[in-house]
Amino acid sequence: MFPRKGASEEEVLEELERKTSRDLTFDSGRILGSMCTYPHPFAVRVVQTYIDRNLGDPGLHVGSQRIEGEAIEMLSSLLGLKKGYGHIVSGGTEANILAVRAFRNLADVEKPELILPESAHFSFIKASEMLRVKLVWAKLKEDHSVDVKDVEAKITDNTIGIVGIAGTTGLGVVDDIPALSDLALDYGLPLHVDAAFGGFVIPFAKELGYEIPDFDFRLKGVQSITIDPHKMGMVPIPAGGIIFREKKFLEAISVPAPYLAGGKVWQATITGTRPGASALAVWAMIKHLGFDGYKDVVRKAMELSRWFAAELKKIPGVYLIREPVLNIVSFGTENLEEVEEELKRRGWGISAHRGYIRIVMMPHVKREHLEEFLRDLREAIGHAIP
Ligand SMILES: Cc1ncc(COP(=O)(O)O)c(C=O)c1O
Structure with a gap:
């Protein structure tokens, strides 16, 4: 009541x-x-200080928008890309949905299909329902990574893209992303890497000497990556990340938002009003921990x-x-x-x-x-x- x-x-x-x-x-x-x-206490402090910032109306908060851009740039460089295009979003779910949306909009096929490992996160089921993209599940091998041969066998004229996972939700397995990248290039398809969890682990673990397959933009077939600061990035919820290799992916999902107080902009995210404090906390944590x-x-x-x-x-x-x-x-x-x-x-x-x-x-x-x-x-x- x-x-x-x-x-x-x-x-x-x-x-x-x-x-x-x-x-x-x-x-x-x-x-x-x-x-x-x-969450890291420093990130909490940043969120508290900038709790009122709204990246859904960036004309009002131009400084915050710029900082989001810098956060995306730092994440891109962590993932082997000089300049990436993306946003700090509500989490891995939104990031994955945005990637599927971009692939679908660019593919322009009547009955779009997405090939993904049986180990993929359930956020792709939501994406499938919302975007009317059929999910085609590829089998796993005994080591629980995706069977790349099965992925290839499932490619059809309706395929809009392929998903590989860098840190599966259940077991933390990293798929053979180099092989998926080659496959994607051979067939002219975009590859999305769901590194929602692994993105803030693998680059550091590799430098520590752990043997983990390459998974990021250094592989030419990788067109987008999900990386979540609210997991191992220690930023308060909500803080996910989506990064595209090229601007065309972001453009393919941007709609005009004409009525905003700060002026007309284009908006690619699912959420309209969205927390600028999250993006600022991502930026601050990366600067602070390095x-x-x-x-x-x-x-x-x-x-x-x-x-x-x-x-x-x-x-x-x-x-x-x-x-x-x-x-x-x-x-x-x-x-x-x-x-x-x-x-x-x-x-x-x-x-x-x-x-x-x-x-x-x-x-x-x-x-x-x-x-x-x-x-x-x-x-x-x-x-x-x-
Ligand atoms: C691999 C992977 N992708 C996506 C997600 C979804 O992330 P979120 O819960 O932040 O939406 C998760 C969550 O555990 C995940 O493990």
């Missing part, structure tokens, strides 16, 4: 505190199965993943779905559902709906949390397998 009389700030805050008391918080260390994290700062974050996360995977292997009845590629470790057990239930009962924020439990080593996940989790896991297994 909409209250007739207002309450004091203290009363409202008290009620909020009470009502959110059952939420799991990132700083508790209990959330092990999320790709989000406690490549070396993010590399440190990734180093810790990757090392923790390797240690955790080794510890899991010591537990009878537990098996890894595959050796970790990025900072995601996924494992199965006998009686998985009972084990999951018991772990949840003990307050762990995990899920096993894909047939395995996925642990994402986000910056808020520390070794002591994992040690406690491993103790509970051993007991939960004992519980579930009498």
